[in-house]
Amino acid sequence: MKLYTFFRSSASFRLRIALNLKGLDHESVFVSLPKMENFDSEFTNLNPQQLLPTLVDGDDVLIQSMAIIEYLDETYPEIPLMPDTPSKRAYVRAVSHGIACDISPLNNVGPLRYLENEMGIDADKRQAWYEHWVKKGFIALEALLVQRGLSGKYCFGDQVTLADICLVPQVFNAQRFNCPLEDYPTLMGIFSNLMELKPFIDAQPDNQPDKV
Amino acid sequence: MKLYTFFRSSASFRLRIALNLKGLDHESVFVSLPKMENFDSEFTNLNPQQLLPTLVDGDDVLIQSMAIIEYLDETYPEIPLMPDTPSKRAYVRAVSHGIACDISPLNNVGPLRYLENEMGIDADKRQAWYEHWVKKGFIALEALLVQRGLSGKYCFGDQVTLADICLVPQVFNAQRFNCPLEDYPTLMGIFSNLMELKPFIDAQPDNQPDKV
Known part of the structure; x- marks a missing residue:
């Protein structure tokens, strides 16, 4: 997995917690929001919303922190992040x-x-x-x-x-x-x-x- | 089911669509946002966030449109509102x-x-x-x-x-x-x-x- 993150981004922080809780190994790619690197064409091609975080898991390019965490919880269900009803x-x-x-x-x-x-x-x-x-x-x-x-x-x-x-x-x-x-x-x-x-x-x- | 709604509230509109798609019968209670009826104590007691929509399903008081729609899709899975992977x-x-x-x-x-x-x-x-x-x-x-x-x-x-x-x-x-x-x-x-x-x-x- 490859995580596109910025240290101060709250939404990246959410996803970092989720990945840690589930013990999912990942490589981090740092995208500086103050330097506006999220607007670079390379990142925009990956995520047209130009927002962090973005997670690449195999062939899936996942965007929007809440959607990504639900995906992780469905795909890697050990250590669930949701209750059972x-x-x-x-x-x-x-x-x-x-x-x-x-x-x-x-x-x-x-x-x-x-x-x-x-x-x-x-x-x-x-x-x-x-x-x-x-x-x-x-x-x-x-x-x-x-x-x-x-x-x-x-x-x-x-x-x-x-x-x-x-x-x-x-x-x-x-x-x-x-x-x-x-x-x-x-x-x-x-x-x-x-x-x-x-x-x-x-x-x-x-x-x-x-x-x- | 009892739906607290306002005609112009986008989040209420989302939930009205979901209820209609699933064919779920419900009674509507109208809460005027311009009249600030969402700040009345009766509604605040039901939903401390003072936001529409709110859905009462049996003993469950459900708030936040996105959370409610996921709940409906899990609880009433016929006519799913989500894909299968x-x-x-x-x-x-x-x-x-x-x-x-x-x-x-x-x-x-x-x-x-x-x-x-x-x-x-x-x-x-x-x-x-x-x-x-x-x-x-x-x-x-x-x-x-x-x-x-x-x-x-x-x-x-x-x-x-x-x-x-x-x-x-x-x-x-x-x-x-x-x-x-x-x-x-x-x-x-x-x-x-x-x-x-x-x-x-x-x-x-x-x-x-x-x-x-």
Whole structure:
């Protein structure tokens, strides 16, 4: 397998965790987002969406982190990343998409650049935008986890799932942007538990060879 | 089943299509987004994310359209909405998430309101923002569909899948915002084919009882 990744990309971070959890060997190819290497023709030919991560597994060129992780879970089912019933999977996917659809797309490098370059938004207002979506998303997720009562050491009991894989990179990002996180004791307790696990530690931005 | 929906919500539109395709009977509860009924305490108690759609199926309260549709496909597998191999499902999910993660979150009512109310962005710049994410997303999806060569009458051959369920509401929204769409012949050809199907026609905003 060949993983196209950037140390600070949240979606790449998700996939690095999933590959580590499943113990899947892979070669890494580093694509710098600040250097805009994702817009190079070679990478664009591989992934027309020009987004990270991208995973090549045999003849399959896989794109979109959430789609890739579902693929890995279906193809390499040992150490499952999903619960064993449709109802529980719906909960895990709901938590996951509450991050992957409702927080990260708004706080990605693309929209932040657009706010700055096309709209002339200053740094304080960009920061407020960033914090707004983290706050809105995390308030909802904290309430959801408390309401459902399905969390334990992790988002779903004591099983590490896709929800945890989405949570950790989002918390890293929120910390990097100095977002207040004291109002989410459930989420942050789970985050602390997860960051004791080697697959998560090894996947974090600071531990990547392309860290600058 | 009880569906909480709003006629113009793209995510509700996705779920209406899925329910129609599978022929699943349901009662509709209308939640007006302009009247901010999604922030009422009764609805918030049901769905702490305060987002549409929400589906109640027996004891299960299901949230997040993509998670709900995967649940429906697992629970009611007749008339599948996904292909039959992990590799093909990865393609369908990638197209789906290219819309559900990379276009709609940025053009939802929440961010558009924030740009207007918190950032004082004028109507022309809001329109440019809207068009930018549609254009960026659709260029990538058009290229992806052409590159992969897996599309036919629909995004995946002649089988209606989750990708089509995501595509149609996004095109409706783009048309409502007068986005140019002539550069996406593959996507728009598929859209036309889909809009000949009764489950899609019946689910469209104009055909909902809560249309205002």
